[in-house]
Amino acid sequence: MMHKELLDCMDTFLRQLMGSDKPFGGKLVVVIFDFRQLPPVVVGGNRASVASKSIKNSRVWKHIQLRHLNRNMRVERLIGDTTDFDRILQLRWFATWLLQIGDGLILTNRVGSRNLIQMPPQMIxxxxxxxxxxxxxxxxxxxxxxxxxxxxxxxxxxxxxxxxxxxxxxxxxxxDIFESVSINLCVNDEDNRFYDT
Structure with missing residues (x-):
């Protein structure tokens, strides 16, 4: 996920470009993200430093209107590709389980500074x-x-x-295993001066 500074930078740029004090220069900006999947990367950072870089801490966050997706299109596509009722139930269960993890509804075990989730036996x-x-x-x-x-x-x-x-x-x-090796040659000898050999 992008750092809050990138969202603020985009806001500043669009305000200057459009000559407007409205958020994002009055332009509609669509930002797609899922806080469950990928937090901002902070090299060597702890949980607090990662959270501080979240776009939720951006100065323009209060102007963002959230829209939630409510259909898992990947699961629906996979369900459409099968007639196996057990497989359909398995896909729906897994999609629900992932959402519950993201929403913090699955119990965790604290081990040191980490919260660990007990994997269901059928997934091990x-x-x-x-x-x-x-x-x-x-x-x-x-x-x-x-x-x-x-x-x-x-x-x-x-x-x-x-x-x-x-x-x-x-x-x-x-x-038997065999290894294929390649050779890199220029078709035109004059091009050799552009490439290290």
Whole structure:
């Protein structure tokens, strides 16, 4: 999310540009944000410094009219793509659960300075293999189906974990591993002077 200074800067710029003292120079400005998802980034900052940079602390915040979206279009699209009643219930439950987290309605456990949320049992994979089999069922039969693969992903909090999962998936693939290397040459020799080699 943007820092409050950026919103204030946009306000100042539009006031000067339009020659008006009205907020944003009298122009309609649409700002889309979700406080649940991404707070402003403050390098090395604590919770208070992050909150102080929120656009809620901008001098123009009092002029902003909030409009709330009330339909989860991603979930509705996914529901429209399936006739599996259990899958539909699962998608609706998950969307509701995420909103409850964002609204602070899910109980947390205080551990040190952090509030931790107990994950529901159905969302926990107890091993790397269980995670792989859950996200990529029938991987060996479907690994060449690019459309199927493009609908799945495992996200990791550290690059080394991601690399480890990638290597495990590669090891499952049939055939030998080969490496393709590229060569960068200019088509026109005269262009070589523009590029370091």
């Amino acid at each position: 994979c107890r091993s790397a293999q269980e995670l792989r089999d859950t996200v990529f069922p029938n991987f060996l039969e479907r690994h060449i189906d690019m459309e199927w693969l493009s609908t799945r992903a495992c996200l990791g909090c550290r690059n080394d974990l991601v690399q480890q999962r990638n290597n495990e998936m590669i090891d499952l693939l049939p055939g």
